[in-house]
Amino acid sequence: MEVLFGGSFDPVHLGHLIVAEAAAEQLGTTVRFVPAREQPFKRAAHGATPEQRAEMLDLAVAGNPRLAVERIELTLPPPSYTVRTLQALARREPGNRFTLLLGADAAQELSSWHEVEALPGLAELAVFARPGAAVPCHPLIGRVLEVPSVGISATLVRERVGRGRSIRYLVPDAVRDYIAARGLYR
Numbered sequence: 697m698e699v700l701f702g703g704s705f706d707p708v709h710l711g712h713l714i715v716a717e718a719a720a721e722q723l724g725t726t727v728r729f730v731p732a733r734e735q736p737f738k739r740a741a742h743g744a745t746p747e748q749r750a751e752m753l754d755l756a757v758a759g760n761p762r763l764a765v766e767r768i769e770l771t772l773p774p775p776s777y778t779v780r781t782l783q784a785l786a787r788r789e790p791g792n793r794f795t796l797l798l799g800a801d802a803a804q805e806l807s808s809w810h811e812v813e814a815l816p817g818l819a820e821l822a823v824f825a826r827p828g829a830a831v832p833c834h835p836l837i838g839r840v841l842e843v844p845s846v847g848i849s850a851t852l853v854r855e856r857v858g859r860g861r862s863i864r865y866l867v868p869d870a871v872r873d874y875i876a877a878r879g880l881y882r
Contacts, residue, residue, distance in 0.1 A: 697792075697794070697795055698726060698728060698793075698794050699720065699723055699727040699794070699795045699796075699797050700727075700782075700794050700795070700796050701715070701716055701719070701727050701728065701797040702729075702730040702731075702769070702796070703729075703730075703731070703735075704731070704735055704850065705729060705752070705753055705850070706743055706744055706749055706854070707743075707744065707850060707867055707880070707881075708749070708753050708756045708868075708871060709850060709866055709867045710865070710867065711846040712729070713757075713763070713868070715797070715843045716763055716797075717760070717762065718824075718841065718842070718844065719822065720762040720763065722842070726762050726763065727762060727763055727797065728763075729753045729765050729766065730768065730781060731749045731767070731770065732746075732776035733770050733772065733774050734746075734774035734776055735775065736776070736777065743854050743880055743881045744878075744880050744881075746769075748878065748880065750765055750767050750770060752871045753765040755870035755874055756867075756871050758870070768781060768784055768785060772784060777810040777811070778810075778815070779809075779810055779811040779814050782815070782818035783814075793820075794818065795820045795821075796815070796821050797822050797824070797841075798822070798823045799823070799824060799826045800823055800824065800825050800829040800830055800831045801828075803821070803831065803832055803834060803837060806821075806832075806837075815836055816836060821836050821837050821838050821839070822838065822840070822841050823837050823839070823841070824840070824841045824843045825843075825845065827845055827846075827847045852866070853866050857881035
């Protein structure tokens with residue numbers, strides 16, 4: 697079983713990493729971050745390119761054998777629909793069973809997802825509560841994980857960078873350096 701944790705990760709921050717580490721520990725497996733090429737529910741332009749977001753994830757997970765970066769969505773046509781990603785992974789890794797890790801905010805939108813009815817045949821859904829979003833009742837949710845609640849968001853990080861404020865302790869140091877070196881989110 698492999699856990700897939702998808703999202704924009706624009707940029708990845710410590711809240712993402714804390715959730716992934718807690719999921720890896722509770723499920724006894726590795727977690728692959730899956731940066732979206734273009735999320736259907738977030739059509740506004742990303743502050744960083746898909747490859748830059750994947751590179752920041754590489755920096756963030758370096759040295760942690762339980763965490764990895766999966767770039768499959770960067771090779772698929774936009775928008776990044778979860779069902780297409782899971783189908784592509786199933787073709788590439790036949791026999792591998794996946795668990796899809798979702799925040800409660802994303803889980804609240806499940807009913808409007810593209811081809812949501814196909815998800816149970818492709819992955820189990822594991823959901824975690826997020827600040828301001830409780831886990832909804834939905835028949836596709838197979839598991840609820842307990843993760844530390846951290847009030848950090850990528851929006852907060854981007855806003856702080858845009859105002860010239862510190863993002864130390866919100867993102868890994870290597871990610872902070874990457875953002876500064878490329879002038880992202882200014």
